[in-house]
Amino acid sequence: MKAVKDTIPHVTVTSAYEKKGELKIFIFGSLLLNTIDEVMAKVKSQTENQNVQGVIIDLGGIEALDSAGAMMLLKLQREMADRSISLSLLNLTKECQNIISLLDETAFLVSTKKKDESVSVFSRIGKASLEVLRDAYLLMNFLGTILISFFKCIARPGSIRWRDVMHYIEKSGVEGLPIVGLISFLVGLIIAFMSSLQLKLIGGNIFVASLVGIAMVKELAPLMTAIIVAGRSGSAFAAEIGTMAVNEELDALSTMGFDPVEFLAVPRIMAALIAVPLLCLYADLFGLTGGLVVGVLGLDLTVGSYVDQTAASISIGDIATGVVKSVVFAGLIAGIGCHRGLQVKRGAEGVGAATTSAVVSAIFLIVLADSIFAVVLNYL
Amino acid sequence: MSNQGCFTGRDPNTNNGRKVLISVDHMTAELEGNIILEDISFKVFKGEILVIVGRSGSGKSVLLKHMIGLYRPAEGQVLIDGIDIHNAYGKQMKRIREKMGVLFQSSGLLGSMTLGENMELPLADYRYISDEAKNMIIRMKLGMVHLAGYENLLPAELSGGMKKRAGLARAMILDPDILFFDEPSAGLDPVTSVEIDDMIRSINKAMGTTMVIVSHELQSIFNIAHRIVMLDRKSRGIIAEGDPRELKEGSADRRVVNFLNRQSD
Numbered sequence: 054m055k056a057v058k059d060t061i062p063h064v065t066v067t068s069a070y071e072k073k074g075e076l077k078i079f080i081f082g083s084l085l086l087n088t089i090d091e092v093m094a095k096v097k098s099q100t101e102n103q104n105v106q107g108v109i110i111d112l113g114g115i116e117a118l119d120s121a122g123a124m125m126l127l128k129l130q131r132e133m134a135d136r137s138i139s140l141s142l143l144n145l146t147k148e149c150q151n152i153i154s155l156l157d158e159t160a161f162l163v164s165t166k167k168k169d170e171s172v173s174v175f176s177r178i179g180k181a182s183l184e185v186l187r188d189a190y191l192l193m194n195f196l197g198t199i200l201i202s203f204f205k206c207i208a209r210p211g212s213i214r215w216r217d218v219m220h221y222i223e224k225s226g227v228e229g230l231p232i233v234g235l236i237s238f239l240v241g242l243i244i245a246f247m248s249s250l251q252l253k254l255i256g257g258n259i260f261v262a263s264l265v266g267i268a269m270v271k272e273l274a275p276l277m278t279a280i281i282v283a284g285r286s287g288s289a290f291a292a293e294i295g296t297m298a299v300n301e302e303l304d305a306l307s308t309m310g311f312d313p314v315e316f317l318a319v320p321r322i323m324a325a326l327i328a329v330p331l332l333c334l335y336a337d338l339f340g341l342t343g344g345l346v347v348g349v350l351g352l353d354l355t356v357g358s359y360v361d362q363t364a365a366s367i368s369i370g371d372i373a374t375g376v377v378k379s380v381v382f383a384g385l386i387a388g389i390g391c392h393r394g395l396q397v398k399r400g401a402e403g404v405g406a407a408t409t410s411a412v413v414s415a416i417f418l419i420v421l422a423d424s425i426f427a428v429v430l431n432y433l
Numbered sequence: 434m435s436n437q438g439c440f441t442g443r444d445p446n447t448n449n450g451r452k453v454l455i456s457v458d459h460m461t462a463e464l465e466g467n468i469i470l471e472d473i474s475f476k477v478f479k480g481e482i483l484v485i486v487g488r489s490g491s492g493k494s495v496l497l498k499h500m501i502g503l504y505r506p507a508e509g510q511v512l513i514d515g516i517d518i519h520n521a522y523g524k525q526m527k528r529i530r531e532k533m534g535v536l537f538q539s540s541g542l543l544g545s546m547t548l549g550e551n552m553e554l555p556l557a558d559y560r561y562i563s564d565e566a567k568n569m570i571i572r573m574k575l576g577m578v579h580l581a582g583y584e585n586l587l588p589a590e591l592s593g594g595m596k597k598r599a600g601l602a603r604a605m606i607l608d609p610d611i612l613f614f615d616e617p618s619a620g621l622d623p624v625t626s627v628e629i630d631d632m633i634r635s636i637n638k639a640m641g642t643t644m645v646i647v648s649h650e651l652q653s654i655f656n657i658a659h660r661i662v663m664l665d666r667k668s669r670g671i672i673a674e675g676d677p678r679e680l681k682e683g684s685a686d687r688r689v690v691n692f693l694n695r696q697s698d
Contacts, residue, residue: 086566120570120573121570155636155640157577160575164582166582
């Protein structure tokens with residue numbers, strides 16, 4: 054006896070007192086998922102009378118019953134029992150009995166397993182603070198592990214997976230050339246344009262070249278490159294390693310005697326340490342070109358005078374500063390990406406969270422490191 | 434059945450009077466240019482448990498994915514209750530979807546949702562049903578698979594067997610006419626496997642639900658199958674169809690006998 058889903062289900066509930074205090078309810082039609090609310094409400098309203106001590110539900114008129122309908126009958130039975138009203142089912146066919154036999158009556162009695170959900174704001178702040186501290190501890194721990202792995206690899210260069218290093222140089226560096234070039238060009242162009250609006254007023258057009266040169270080489274090229282690499286490669290590292298963790302590939306590596314950090318993190322970090330400084334120099338070039346375009350087309354400067362002014366304003370030391378910053382940023386991006394990937398514990402959601410966290414943490418650490426550079430270089 | 438030389442333990446056409454619920458009709462399955470199954474035909478009758486068997490790589494899961502409409506056949510068609518599943522759209526497709534539930538090999542539970550939310554997904558179209566009724570249905574269906582009370586947990590917090598059972602509860606929340614299973618016992622301990630087999634049998638018996646199961650677990654096959662369809666990689670098709678117990682003893686095809694008797698070729 055099952056629902057005929059192509060027809061519109063109908064149900065009728067009537068009742069009559071058999072004898073004093075005993076109500077007999079007749080259900081006709083379909084007792085299905087679509088009709089249980091209606092039946093439940095009608096039965097409850099008919100049993101509200103305080104004189105009712107017993108209820109008999111006659112199911113002889115039932116044409117279709119599904120498991121939802123059967124569940125409703127069991128639930129009614131339980132609710133009536135709570136109100137000290139006896140409920141019995143009459144004319145229950147074999148098919149109905151079969152469906153009811155599938156159900157577990159005790160399911161309603163089992164308490165719901167709930168997760169520990171602290172709603173207090175203070176509790177949340179406390180937990181979040183402890184989480185930050187724990188995260189910082191784990192990050193330092195990972196940094197230590199990475200350094201040890203690096204020293205091991207330097208001691209045994211043959212153990213470095215050079216093919217992987219080349220692969221990730223291509224992924225992080227070569228494939229990032231178009232976007233890094235375009236963004237740097239536009240940043241150079243914007244700085245030149247915005248600064249020219251002010252410098253034009255005091256006749257200092259030529260100083261646009263100095264401003265763009267210093268800003269790009271010392272600050273913006275390493276910073277913009279790092280942010281782009283964090284978005285492209287840091288997230289990719291976290292997602293790749295995280296997916297491997299979910300698929301038990303990391304466990305497999307460990308059981309085969311490989312250190313996952315040495316096997317997976319070292320080639321990626323090494324690749325980033327090589328690729329990002331080169332990308333930074335490339336970004337310098339495109340940023341300066343952006344400034345040059347504004348200088349020549351908007352400020353009537355010649356290419357020669359712009360290039361001369363740029364060369365006079367920036368030194369090899371400035372370029373080296375940018376490159377050194379890039380090396381540090383690269384280590385942070387790749388390190389945090391691998392670290393977050395290795396931390397993944399739970400399925401697809403864990404991979405997503407690790408990827409987001411890798412990008413956000415990397416950008417935060419890049420800005421933090423850049424601030425430290427600004428202060429330290431000021432005193433050097 | 435179009436493949437020549439196949440052994441038929443019990444001719445499906447002799448089941449006169451039984452309603453054909455699924456009809457795979459001269460279907461060819463192709464993946465990335467490779468033909469996996471070629472010109473296969475068979476029927477599934479209402480209320481029966483049909484198990485699709487075969488060695489690894491014979492195309493069992495591919496066939497199942499064609500039957501549930503995830504893959505489109507290169508040729509031929511799959512009819513569910515007379516409707517071509519690959520050419521059904523809108524309300525017709527919705528009606529087919531309501532008729533079937535699927536338990537995937539990895540259970541297919543959405544990891545970002547709790548069990549309760551996973552269970553509620555098929556009820557999304559039943560907006561007029563009260564939350565109380567929905568919660569009752571979810572609780573009872575989880576109770577049927579011995580997971581009552583686990584509504585608020587995430588799939589990642591469950592064991593493999595529990596995930597499988599939760600997937601089964603979700604698949605049958607709307608009391609579908611047909612339940613498809615992809616390797617229901619894969620990766621489970623023997624006790625949990627038997628529990629799943631028992632559930633399959635009792636649901637089939639109580640509700641009359643038609644079951645199509647992909648499996649290569651022999652014990653499970655003999656426990657639950659009314660009929661089997663056996664696929665073979667080299668033949669790219671069906672090499673046997675019928676009662677597994679009859680085929681085990683009476684098939685003239687060594688591949689069938691070896692498989693069902695757990696013997697090497």
